[in-house]
Amino acid sequence: MSKMILSLFCLGALMYEPAIAQALKPLDLKLPKPMFIGTPENMQIPNLEKPLGKPRPPFLAPEGVANVSLNKPVASTDEEPIIGEVAMVTDGDKEAPDGHYVELGPFKQHVTIDLKTPHNIYAIVVWHFHKQPRVYLDVVVQVADDKDFVKNVRTVFNNDHDNTSGLGVGKDKNYVETSEGRLIDAKGEVARYVRLYSKGNNNNDLNHYVEVEVHGKPAK
Secondary structure: OHHHHHHHHHHHHHHHHHHHHHHEEEOOOOOOOOOOOOOOOOOOOOOEOOOOOOOOOOOEEEOOOEEOOOOOOEEEOOOOOOEOOHHHHHOOOOOOOOOOOEEEOOOEEEEEEEEEEEEEEEEEEEEOOOOOOOOEOOOEEEEEOOOOOOOOOEEEEEOOOOOOOOOOOOOOOEOOOOOOOEEEEEEEEEEEEEEEEEEOEOOOOOEEEOEEEEEEEEOO
């Protein structure tokens, strides 16, 4: 009897696995035009990941996942950006040239996207600035239930390896900006608000955003 139960369990597991695989599909990302090729080899940045050297593998997400942050409201610690408007963070324009990004003030800054309702968030893709190779520092991405980030705050990415921003020690690596953007696996976390921190870059103390895409679907 026990062998029969075990056999039925294994058969059920085998039938269930294809169902899971069929429910996932590659995320449909429209990438902007690349502005440079390769990665400078003289970048002396601690905790810098090695370039992949090939296109990023497809990211699998459940059926029905879409960019739910498009044209959603954005707030920022810098209420008067040096260049551009904070609304550019979610306007759908990912191109690199001047006029396509918002420039925030120096040192630690953040932007917060309001998805309006709770969503299952599967991926967050960030383009800080890809006109030239740069590394943005102390990049931390969090999701929460409230705009003040008091309730149910979860960190989905953190490369602040020495906790200089005071948001905890991060285990993710620094990375060079490219036209692919940085894809962050949010693992289906349910949240209404998405907040992104940075603390300048290897070229200057300013903070930039070309675009942020939050890929998910309304939470049930």
